[in-house]
Amino acid sequence: MGDAAELRSRGLDRTVARRAWGLARPYRRRLLGFVGLIVLAAAVSAAPPLLIREIIDGAIPDGDRQQLVWLFVGLVGVGFVVAVVSMAERWLSASIGEELILDLRTMLYRHVHTMPIAFFTRTQTGSLITRLNNDVIGAQRALTGTLGGIVDNLIGVTITLIVMFTLEWRVTLIAVSLLPLFIVPARVVGRRLQALSREGMGLNAEMNTVMTERFHVAGALLVKLFGRIDREVETFHDKAERVAAIGVKQAMTGRALFASLGLVGALATALVYLVGGWLVIGDAADIQIGTVVALGLYVTQLYGPLAQLSNARVDLMTALVSFERVFEVVDLPRPIEDAPDAVELTHPVGRVTFDHVWFRFPAASGSHLVSLEGPTAEHGDDASDWILRDIDLDIAPGAMVALVGRSGAGKSTLSSLVPRLHDVTEGAVLIDGHDVRDLTLASVADAVGVVSQDPHLFHDSIAVNLRYARPDASDADLVRVARAARIHDTIAALPDGYDTIVGERGYRLSGGEKQRLSIARVLLKDPAIVVLDEATAHLDTESERLVQAALKETLHGRTSLVIAHRLSTVVDADQIVVLDAGRIAERGTHTELLAAGGLYAELARTQLVGVG
Ligand SMILES: Nc1ncnc2c1ncn2[C@@H]1O[C@H](COP(=O)(O)OP(=O)(O)O)[C@@H](O)[C@H]1O
Ligand SMILES: [Mg+2]
Structure with missing residues (x-):
């Protein structure tokens, strides 16, 4: 997808986000619980380095075995609490996520069925099905995955930084100073990843379209009757190859991010031990070994979340792409639907009247989506010529x-x-004297x-x-x-x-x-x-x-x-x-x-x- 689409989507970000949030509203209680558990987990996970520091600086030098055992119990306890909290957290995110998927899918499915028949003649089934599968899942991930991740990382980083600065501000400052080294490239790579993922989604949809069309009995029959298996395989291979190529690109870009993150993390850890060790050697009263070890442990907990946070905006935007693709379909106007005051036709006797009916196929714009149509999308955007001209016909019941x-x-x-597969352009079609548009x-x-x-x-x-x-x-x-x-x-x-x-x-x-x-x-x-x-x-x-x-x-x-x-x-x-x-x-x-x-x-x- 080109820059134009990118820009357009950025402009839409806020509206899309607001609507996405609207969909999440029914789950806000559980979402709150989810966030609460994340905070709890982050707070509890900050404890082990402090306990380890106590072991090194307190229990061991003091020869206090009882304190050692208590600290051991503390470490084990933290492990248990983290395990239980993470289960609860996962349950919440999975149940919210799956129910959201259900909502979105049902909404899309219903909407698609209320589209006029003209929509189906233009739309590629494969692309449409992709919306109901992948994009709906992507949208769900935006909410529970990305949003959860951001909250998780934010809390984790805040708590860790507070504890680190309290323990030893000089070493912490030096360790954190490496951060900018990392943030700028992380943002660049993140953007690239987003573009790749969007492109990947499009390519996947193309591949699916080829399959759905050919695996239909009618499609398969055509392939056989024309003996086009080799050419079909070739076309499919081309599409699949592009999916494969983008997969490698995505993997490598992702890994580049990950590897550089690891590198900066390792640098920071080394730096903590260097500066911390220096301070321990120079002035033992100022900082103790346990503190250095604790800081070293905290640093490793810091860089992962920080890196992810530096990308939070990009992550959210990527996730919103899925929401956008879902909304795009839901927003398609439905030209043929029940009028607000539509009446029920009860016990029809079957008089059919065409009252000076003029008809032409309307321009496609409005109730169609170029991104669902594939190669033929540009054609036939104008209204057709008159197909029916001034048809006046009355059919008596039973005739x-x-x-x-x-x-x-x-x-x-x-x-x-x-x-009423189509609506007249002028005039009216009546059943038992009622305009069909009023029924x-x-x-x-x-x-x-x-x-x-x-x-x-x-x-x-x-x-x-x-x-x-x-x-x-x-x-x-x-x-x-x-x-x-x-x-x-x-x-x-x-x-x-x-x-x-x-x-x-x-x-x-x-x-x-x-x-x-x-x-x-x-x-x-x-x-x-x-x-x-x-x-x-x-x-x-x-x-x-x-x-x-x-x-x-x-x-x-x-x-x-x-x-x-x-x-x-x-x-x-x-x-x-x-x-x-x-x-x-x-x-x-x-x-x-x-x-x-x-x-x-x-x-x-x-x-x-x-x-x-
Ligand atoms: N979806 C469409 N968009 C534009 N023109 C159409 C569409 N469907 C049919 N037509 C045109 O409408 C005309 C009448 O078609 P149709 O009602 O199927 O004819 P018949 O059933 O008498 O053979 C034809 O010229 C056809 O090309
Ligand atoms: Mg016909």
């Missing part, structure tokens, strides 16, 4: 309207406005059933897939709809019947079986309105015959909008609407339109596959 027209005429787009999305979804060309099934049992339409459906219900959809016999013949697992995207079923299963699913939902979008286009004649029979059942007693490519389907329609470049060119019954000798007559001859 069947067939939509015909050339490919690209706007048939799918028109039908997608009914379940709750859930009740619209209940009222409208869609059967498309390529229905999706989840990797789960047939029963679970069917019950997706109605979780409380009984087994008898399942059989009833499966019979109606002409799929029951097929299911019953499977080894596990309704408990048979369908593969990812239902690959163990044929196209026609999948189609009939999806029809059964819609039947179970029992919607007042059904949209069929070329539901039989991909099927062979035998499957089609079954699917047609299933569809007849589905359409019975419901309002239907049928996009058909078979004359046989169209002939039965109450009204045929011919779309041409987004406009209604003709409408009428089969006989009327044929007699008119217009576009329909031409389509009927050339494009609609005649069966009867």
